[in-house]
Amino acid sequence: MDEYSPRAPLPGSGADVAVVGGGVVGLGIAWEAARAGRHVVVIDPAPGTGASFAAAGMLAAVSEYHYQEEALLGLMLESATLWPAFAQPLAAEAGYLRTPTLCIAGDGADRQALADLRAVQEAHGLEVTSLTVREARAREPMLSPGIAGAFEIAADHQVDPRRLIAALLARLGSERLVRRRAESLLWDGARVAGVRLDDGSELLAQETIVANGLGARDLAGLPVQLPLRPVYGDILRLRIPQRLRPLVTATVRGLVRGRPVYLVPREDGTVVIGATQREDGSDAVSAGGVYELLRDAQALVPAVAELELYETVARARPGTPDNAPLLGRVSAPEGGDVEGLIVATGFFRHGVLLTPAAARVCREVLEGGNGGAWKPFRPDRFAGLGNGRPISHPLHGRSS
């Protein structure tokens, strides 16, 4: 924790809530707080350019479930149920679609791996429907005749994160956006009173919400060390020629010789193919990653070879030791919680899915709640512990 000194408040420059970070999470939290009647400002020099810029936007509570992540599953399912109401005032602008997800096995071994995952999902009461290969291909005729198995997850939907961010920014309005970098938290005695910006100015706020993804590692003055690490992902965007539309109508998640790949079709005739998962410290797009994604996507949907590849991008997911977010207030050394501070970062692979839940939890905490059922995600839960490595998942573990 950095030293802080009392400072004179700047006249007339205070907000009820200052949100540091204008990715999908920060903007979702800010919008919810604004809708609750609070004077909110979002601080970000380049909103929407972090992990949220890359994200496929799968709202995949069921297909992303990992067998040792029951608490996280609860948060993911809660957020999935919040999505329709969250998206409704944004209308079609956010690109929220309730299309299902098909899980496809490339070969017999992949079929077994997906069957094992499915058994765990069903043991938790999650709804998964078996399809024969013939049924899957009747729904999605572009699927390869060579696929070995399929099941449907009706509850896993999608949103277009870039459209979502544009819609949230438009709803919030430019007057609520401060295009500056936050350098440090400002303290007033034992409470957080706002942030110092990179031009040296101070922005005062009753509550400061640290929601700047991986950038939270560099924010000075935090009273807790946040165990964040970058988990890079390469992801592709392709345009589908008219003659091949629709390429697929559902989100297709596959395992191809043990390697996960997904295709997320968009309404505008494009498809997102993702994603690698690597911890090599490089934010450059990996040629090997692009090659493997195209190869494996093509194994599931051969017509991928005929699409126009128009964008390759790499971004870092804000990973945590247990794959779950760092969300809520932070304990004060003298007991109770640090006043004026909420943390909302570490959303790793699920930040888009978890945005409505993060917004809801922050709203409840702003209203005096203690995070209720979501206390297990408090940002100080790792204080004094070593940073364990997360465990892999059949649909996650692609590395290149």
Ligand SMILES: Cc1cc2nc3c(=O)[nH]c(=O)nc-3n(C[C@H](O)[C@H](O)[C@H](O)COP(=O)(O)OP(=O)(O)OC[C@H]3O[C@@H](n4cnc5c(N)ncnc54)[C@H](O)[C@@H]3O)c2cc1C
């Ligand atoms: C390839 C890939 C695919 C993904 N697919 C999915 C998916 O299908 N579904 C899903 O739910 N999730 C997905 N994710 C994960 C998701 O993208 C992240 O969990 C989510 O974007 C995190 O959002 P965020 O707002 O916390 O962080 P970010 O989007 O990284 O935003 C952080 C913001 O903070 C700003 N910032 C940083 N430091 C400062 C500072 N000091 N002051 C002010 N502003 C600052 C940055 O400019 C940035 O705009 C994917 C991620 C990747 C990389």
